[in-house]
Structure formats: C-alpha cells, structure tokens
Amino acid sequence: MGKVELLVARADAGLGADLGVRGDVAAPFIGLTARDGLDRYTRRDLRREEIAIAREFHGGAMWPYAAAAFGGFALWLALFPLAVYALVSLPLACLIACVLATGGYVTSHEAMHSNIARIGEKRRWLNEAVGAVSTIPIVFPFGMARLMHLEHHYHCNDPVRDPDYTDEAPNALLALWKTWYNRQPGVDGSIHHYKRILGEMATSEAERALKETMALQMMFMAVLFALAWSGHALAAAAVWWLPRHVGLSYIRFYLSWAPHHPREGQTGRYENTRVFKSRLGHVMSMGMETHLVHHLYPGIPNHRTKRAFYALREVLAARGVDVSPLGKG
C-alpha cells in the first residue's frame, strides 16, 4: 500500500485522528486532550454516543458530486469558445467561471476523502476522475491537493506540519489579504508552501504530485499565452486567470481560515475546528460553518454535515465545543 493509499484509508476510517500520537509523518498530531473536565468514563460514553450518531450520516448518494464535477468542468470548458466568440459577455463568463472554480473544490474534497468510492471499490475510477477534473480551473492538481489535505487533517493547526497553517491571520480582512499575499512568487505560502512540503516528503507519491503540479502549471501558462497572443487575452483572463485567483482566495478564506481560526494551540480533536456563523450563509460558505463535523468524521459528505452537527450538538457541547454560534437549528 503506497503512502497516499495509506493516508486515504486512514482518513476514510474517520477515527484515525483519535490516535493522539506525535511523531513521524504517518502519526497524527491530534490528541484527545481532556480540557473538557470530564472523567474518562463520561468521555467514553459520549464518544460512543457520538460515533453512533455520526454513523447515521455517513454515505448516501454521491452521484450528484460526480454530476456536478463533470457538468461544471464541461461548462467551464465551454466558456472558452463562448467567450472568445462573444456568445457570452465577458463579465457573465467570468462570474460563472468564478463559481465553477470555487465550487470545484467541494467535489474534489469529497474525492480526497474517497467519499465517492473507496480503494478497491468498483467505482474507484470515478472518485479519482472527479478529483482530477474538479480543481483544474484553480490549477491545483488532485495529487497535490489530496496529499496536502490529508496532511492538514493529520496535523491540524500544527504550525510546522499543517500545510494550511500559513493561512492564519488575526482577523477576516487580513485573512483575505493573506490569501493573495501567500500566492506571491517569493512568499512561502499556498502552493509554494505545498511544493516545498512535497519536496521534503520525498515519496514517490509526492514526486508524482510535484510533476503533475508542474505539468498543470505549464499547461495553464501555455493556454493563457496562446489565447492572449491570438487576440483573446480578455477572454483568457475572464474564464481562467481571474476566476482562479478569486476561487483560490475564496477557498483559502472559507475552507481554511474561517473554520480553523485562531489555530495557535488549538490542536485537540474538539478544538482544532470552530463552529461559526457565516455572513454569507451555509451554502455560500460551502458548508464550512459545520466543518468541525468533517474533521471529526471525514466520511460524512459535505451536504450532510449541517444535519449531522445538529444531531451531534449536545454531545459536542458536552465535549467543550462552543456550539452557540449556530443556535439550536
């Protein structure tokens, strides 16, 4: 079993984060720290109750994610000729592409956790295909996205080992600014940070992910240059260049900063992700208000985390989670 497969299998289990061992890359940083003041018997009973409730929300129909991924990718591809031949106005093409680029991460995210099909299942190819096409608009290859995202789960909020730690900022405005700053060529953030971590991992999967990243980045540049020098720079900017930046910033803000702020020292299972009320609502924040459920049980699909949260609400409150931002549902 390769490292990616191993990491995927452990993430699929959903309970891997409970091991609470610090150490090598395969060992999670997250521990079951007892900051809730409960005795071990109460914690054990709560844990059993939590698992029993969570089990009800695992699985379900995942074909809508596949349909959204392929449909979205096809529509995004179609925007190129539509924009070039002025069949769609550039602002409208840009708006649609921004939505598709951002939303693609949601479908890819399910594939990262093998929620569409697990290793060894008949439709595993579908899981991999969904992951592969979903993040092309943001020029973020699936191999890198999955490796880095699973590292984020295993070492959540560890300043050294969590690849997303560079997104931390003291407030929302600075967090938005940082989403842009981290993409600058000389800054060790975002994809530059990921590239460095992949280089340090020095595994065959990491090497492959690096090669995929370079290939996709080169293709991105080649398409932009070809369109620009054939007189379609504005279409290229509207359909790919600008939506990529908007999508990356939106994703970094809502999927990384908002649910994990303030990060520092928040490494426990029930504290590494916060429950928050999004000004844009649950859907527009891509379900991140209840991202805690995802970190506890990555096998619960994104669209079911809200209902799972309300089912788990009392158990989570007993474990010391501040569930008040979302009320009682």
Add this chain to the structure above:
Amino acid sequence: MQAAMKHLFHWMPVVFGLGFIAPLIAQSMAALGIAAPFGLSRIALGLLIGGPWGLYAVLRGRWI
C-alpha cells in the same frame, strides 16, 4: 530536467509578464479605445510594462 524546470519557474513572472500581461494590457486598451502614448503601439507599451513588472516580481518576490 528538474533543474531546468526550477529555473523556468523562478523566472516565470517575467515570462508571464511578457506572455500574458503585455497582450492583456494591449487588448484592454483597445477595448477601451485608449491609444498608447509617445507613438508606441499598444503591444509595445504592454511589453514595456509587462516585462519589467515581471522582473520586479522575480526580484522583490511579489507583484505589488
């Protein structure tokens, strides 16, 4: 090969400035009906901005 790619990616902002920003500036000006100053063509102006801007990004490590 890997070293060559690393080198290319290091200088990518310059390539991007010339390959994309320059024509983007020229075509944006054309769409807005703005002429280039000093008798320059729009693409020449785009190259004069895009190239040095990319070089600035390489040297300073950020675009702005």
